Each structure stands twice: as C-alpha cells, then as structure tokens.
C-alpha cells in the first residue's frame with residue numbers, strides 16, 4: 001500500500017480516460033514500435049488500460065536488473081485463456097507459471113539438454129545437415145521448405161529418436177499444424193475470451209459463442225501432436241528398439257506399462273520442444289540465407305575459413321566449431337541482426353515491485369525488447385543496421401547475442417546448446433557445399449533480395465528468393481556421407 005501511494009508508473013504514451021494508453025501497443029511488429037518509443041520514454045515504456053498493465057524493457061541493464069536479479073518476481077508467464085487454459089498449453093513448461101511443477105519440468109529438461117547430454121546428438125544433427133544440403137541441391141526453389149523440415153526433424157529426432165529420413169514426417173506435420181493453431185490463437189484480438197477471460201464460464205450451448213469449439217479443436221490437435229510420437233517411443237522401449245532420444249532417456253528407468261504421472265510429465269516436457277525449438281532454428285537459418293545473398297564477401301570469407309580447416313573432401317562436423325571462429329562470428333551476427341524471438345517470451349510479475357522509483361504493479365506483462373538491445377548503437381562501434389561479423393572477432397566489448405537471444409534468468413532457454421549446434425551445423429554445411437546469391441531475372445541480372453517478416457512470437461523472413469548453386473567440391477563431400 002505504501003509503495004503504491006508514493007510511486008508513479010513508468011513513463012509511456014499519454015493516457016486517456018478508461019482506455020489509458022493500452023491501444024498504443026503496436027499490433028504489428030511491436031518490437032519496432034517499442035524501439036521507436038524508447039527515443040521518447042527511455043529504458044522503460046509503460047502501457048495501461050482495460051484491465052491490462054504492460055511494461056517494455058528496452059535495455060539489457062533493465063532486463064538483467066529485473067529478470068535476472070529479481071527472478072522471484074519476474075518469472076511467471078502471462079495468462080492466456082485460449083491457448084493456455086482452453087487448449088491446455090499450461091501443461092507444458094513454456095506457458096506454465098513459475099511453480100513447483102515448472103521447476104520439475106525444467107530439471108528434467110536440463111538433464112536431457114545440458115552441454116554434455118546433447119553431445120550424443122551430434123551425429124544425428126550432422127546427418128540431417130547433409131540431408132538438408134542434398135534436398136536444397138535437388139530442388140533449390142524449395143530451400144525455405146527444406147530448412148523448415150530439417151529444423152523440425154532435428155527436434156523430433158532428438159526428442160523421440162525418429163529416423164533421419166522422411167518416413168516420419170507425419171509427426172512433423174502434426175506438430176506444424178498444432179503450432180499453426182497456437183500461433184493464430186495467440187494473435188492479438190484473435191479471441192474475445194483473451195480480452196475478457198470471465199467469458200470462458202459461458203455455457204457451450206449459447207449461440208454465437210465459438211471459442212469453446214476452437215479450444216477443443218486446438219486441444220485435440222496439440223494432444224495428437226504430442227501423444228502419437230510419445231506412444232511410439234513407449235512401444236519401441238518395450239520392443240527394445242528405441243533409439244537414443246530425450247524421451248527414451250527420461251523413461252529409461254520407469255515401467256512403461258504403468259500409467260503413472262511421471263509419464264505424463266515426460267510427455268509434456270517432450271511435447272513443447274518442437275514448438276520452442278523448431279521455428280526458432282528455422283528462422284535463424286533462413287535469416288542466414290538472406291544475409292549470405294546480400295553480403296557475398298562475408299560468405300566468401302566464411303567459406304575460405306571452412307575450406308582451409310575442413311578441407312575439400314569432407315563435410316564440417318560439430319567438433320570443428322572451435323576451429324571456425326569466423327563462422328561462429330557470422331552466426332552471432334545473424335542472431336544479432338535479426339533475433340528470431342524479438343520480444344523474447346513475455347513474463348508476468350508475481351507481486352508489486354518498484355524499479356528506478358517507478359511502481360510496477362502485480363500482474364504486469366513484461367516484454368524484454370531484445371530487438372532494441374540488439375540494435376542499440378551504444379552497444380557497438382559499428383552501425384547496428386549493418387551486417388558485420390567482424391564485430392565479434394575484435395572482442396571490444398560487443399555484447400554476445402547468446403546473452404539475450406535465448407532469454408534470461410530462471411527461464412533461460414533450456415534448448416540453447418542443442419540449438420547452437422543445430423544452427424552451426426546447418427550453416428557450416430550450407431557454406432561448405434553451396435554458393436548463395438540473389439535471384440536473377442530472365443537475362444541473368446541479379447535482383448534485389450526483397451523480404452517481409454512475419455509478426456508473431458517468432459518472426460521469420462517470408463516471400464524471399466535466393467539462388468543456390470553447388471560449389472565444385474560439393475559432390476565429393478556429399479558422396480562420402482550418403
């Protein structure tokens with residue numbers, strides 16, 4: 001009470017009666033609008049109205065002060081009635097409040113995905129990278145589809161031990177459908193029940209009320225996508241044919257015939273990984289393709305490094321990572337130039353807090369503006385709009401994108417190590433085998449690489465074309481592996 005009485009809310013656009021300034025939250029690409037507002041209002045921008053309270057953190061200092069150092073207050077997720085409650089996503093770690101069940105899910109995720117544990121997936125990731133390059137060579141015009149499938153397959157194979165070929169793509173397709181439903185349902189204003197949660201209590205038989213049916217449809221699609229591959233691993237464990245995977249390693253010491261809670265826990269730990277890990281890796285590699293077409297001289301430099309370290313007769317492996325500093329810098333710069341999750345995943349405050357003298361009320365939805373951090377001119381001597389991998393080589397106080405692209409504090413992305421290896425092996429394999437360039441017109445003239453970006457939680461480039469041509473050594477390198 002005392003805090004509320006004395007502290008003012010953080011600065012933000014002017015308030016109007018009743019609606020406050022909440023309608024000033026940009027509906028599309030909000031990270032860009034939030035970054036513009038930083039010019040006027042600074043590190044913290046606050047919105048309030050219609051029962052909502054939203055805080056944007058525009059600097060790494062503010063994010064670290066609150067999300068890292070005050071993790072006890074800033075680690076919940078926003079309450080989303082449609083996807084969370086009605087579709088059931090609060091059973092999975094990503095949307096769970098930071099409670100004991102969430103802590104248990106994270107503990108098992110750490111066991112399955114720590115730097116040592118993910119080493120056993122190196123051969124699988126390398127095989128999938130080889131398949132990706134082969135697929136791009138076969139149908140270069142479908143390169144985006146191939147990258148999407150390869151990113152999905154990595155997560156599905158690591159999670160459930162599925163073989164590397166296309167025979168189990170039905171699981172990837174189920175997971176993609178579930179993700180599509182979730183993303184649509186999360187779009188601002190998609191469901192009135194997210195604006196007025198009490199409506200969820202309205203009876204189903206009322207005419208014109210459709211959100212219950214949407215909820216049921218989404219819930220079933222999500223359950224299908226997580227139950228089918230999970231049950232398959234259980235069958236394989238019984239038959240003794242299960243491949244190494246997150247699910248098989250977590251179920252190893254349990255009785256797979258029993259119907260205990262632990263199995264449900266493992267099913268959900270595994271079930272969120274595709275959603276969290278497929279699109280993000282896909283987007284990062286897509287952005288890399290775009291940048292390679294736009295910055296040929298950086299591409300040549302990375303290829304020269306790979307050729308000198310790896311040689312002409314084999315493909316790169318994850319073990320080559322420490323010997324390829326320019327490729328590493330190029331990946332860091334890709335993740336800085338266009339972070340896949342530009343507003344991270346929002347948090348919700350567990351209680352009132354005061355920061356820099358401002359009141360941040362309980363229940364405030366907090367967005368770490370990763371875009372503003374990665375494009376902060378104060379963080380670099382190079383222009384943030386330019387693509388300059390070299391900024392990470394001269395070691396002059398550049399902030400490593402790994403410090404913000406994978407989230408913060410207690411909710412830091414548990415898939416970070418797996419993700420870094422996946423991105424590395426895709427990028428290094430493509431550089432090793434393919435030349436990426438802008439598309440050409442009918443006369444062979446290069447066209448500009450035009451691109452638009454989607455506006456969801458994960459923002460990816462869409463509607464763009466690049467040309468890919470196998471490098472002279474590609475055939476020999478691929479012949480060894482397939």
Ligand code: HEM
Pocket residue numbers: 093094095106109155272273274276277278280281284340341344345346405406407408409410411412413414415416418419420423
């Ligand atoms: C380039 C790839 C990736 C990026 C950029 C990324 C980024 C993120 C971000 C920003 C968060 C939110 C963290 C926070 O709230 O502070 C997150 C959470 C999460 N990520 Fe990732 N991620 C990637 C890949 C992966 C992979 C491959 C997996 C698993 C196989 C994964 C699993 C998760 C999970 C389970 C969470 C939720 C953690 C929680 O809520 O406690 N991610 N990730």
